[in-house]
Amino acid sequence: MSSYPAFSRRPDSTEGLVDLRSDTVTRPSQAMLEAMIRSPVGDDVWGDDPTINELEAATAARAGKAAGVFFPSGTQSNLAALMAHCTRGEEYIVGQRAHTYRYEGGGAAVLASIQPQPVENAPDGTLPLDRVKADIKPDDSHFAVTRLLALENTIDGKILPPAYVDQAAALARGAGLSMHLDGARAWNAAVGGGVSLEAVCAPYDSVSLCFSKGMGAPVGSVLAASEALAAKARRVRKMLGGGMRQAGIMAGGCLYALEHNIERLAEDHDNAARLGRGLAQIAELRLEAVNTNLVFVHMAPEHCKPLEAFAKSRGVIVALGPRARLVLHMDVSAAGVDSTVEAFKAYFAGL
Numbered sequence: 001m002s003s004y005p006a007f008s009r010r011p012d013s014t015e016g017l018v019d020l021r022s023d024t025v026t027r028p029s030q031a032m033l034e035a036m037i038r039s040p041v042g043d044d045v046w047g048d049d050p051t052i053n054e055l056e057a058a059t060a061a062r063a064g065k066a067a068g069v070f071f072p073s074g075t076q077s078n079l080a081a082l083m084a085h086c087t088r089g090e091e092y093i094v095g096q097r098a099h100t101y102r103y104e105g106g107g108a109a110v111l112a113s114i115q116p117q118p119v120e121n122a123p124d125g126t127l128p129l130d131r132v133k134a135d136i137k138p139d140d141s142h143f144a145v146t147r148l149l150a151l152e153n154t155i156d157g158k159i160l161p162p163a164y165v166d167q168a169a170a171l172a173r174g175a176g177l178s179m180h181l182d183g184a185r186a187w188n189a190a191v192g193g194g195v196s197l198e199a200v201c202a203p204y205d206s207v208s209l210c211f212s213k214g215m216g217a218p219v220g221s222v223l224a225a226s227e228a229l230a231a232k233a234r235r236v237r238k239m240l241g242g243g244m245r246q247a248g249i250m251a252g253g254c255l256y257a258l259e260h261n262i263e264r265l266a267e268d269h270d271n272a273a274r275l276g277r278g279l280a281q282i283a284e285l286r287l288e289a290v291n292t293n294l295v296f297v298h299m300a301p302e303h304c305k306p307l308e309a310f311a312k313s314r315g316v317i318v319a320l321g322p323r324a325r326l327v328l329h330m331d332v333s334a335a336g337v338d339s340t341v342e343a344f345k346a347y348f349a350g351l
């Protein structure tokens, strides 16, 4: 097999712009696309897709778990995990700001009759353990049965302190709860914390890992867990409509990301720090401490829409609110960061 012609597609409305709205906006590189095209495929519902099988095994191995299950999205992977851990009338303890509570359409309650028990996140993203403990219900027919503690790492870009996670796991185990990690950005936690993915995942029974964020693949998540939990999640996946057929084309992009896009996350973290330093020079803005690939910036509400429009006219796409989130990823270079800082400075200078 020789070379493939350059993949051509119609430019979309954000082509060539610095897009800081999310790390989901990355497009597959030429090399990733070629890896996808070359991926052998089969019917995955029959277990026949070699690329998906390879991705599931490789991801599970990196996470230190026995098995992996490929999902079309992180939302579905998290929901399948919640459903593998809990059944109707049971509950999971989760952060108020957690994706699995706040940003997944209430799926656990709507589709699975699983009750969330939210706990206010501390500023560092952790769930205070005295609050968690107080919300673990005794065996009493008034209460839902508490089954699971669900954490998120990174959360708002922050890496959960490993010592905290160990204490949370000890509390959960002592009370007979299982542990799930929404690890959509667990690779950022590993690279940012200077530890292996396995170390990040070790305290949990199940971990949902996204390939469509900083890893740069167009689509795909893997749930890594024990054989027994993975088998349950695979059954739930079919019920949720996530059993795909020759989806090895997608898994091929994820496999490419596993091999090429992990260490480079450090560049995104460096660029986030660079953006934070640049924006901190603007008096009208207040920056939060920058962690991994996310930058949070506060501004007076009246600036949000005009600054958004001004930045767009300078080739920078941002989604602004009074607490705005700017996200670094592989399609934003240090030069893109500098043009962003310049656009923001120019806006405030022109007021």
Ligand SMILES: *Cc1c(COP(=O)(O)O)cnc(C)c1O
Residues within 6 Å of the ligand: 072, 073, 074, 075, 076, 078, 099, 100, 152, 182, 184, 185, 210, 212, 213, 221
């Ligand atoms: C993006 C994300 C998910 C999953 O989102 P999908 O768009 O469904 O893949 C889950 N948790 C967190 C923290 C996320 O950022």
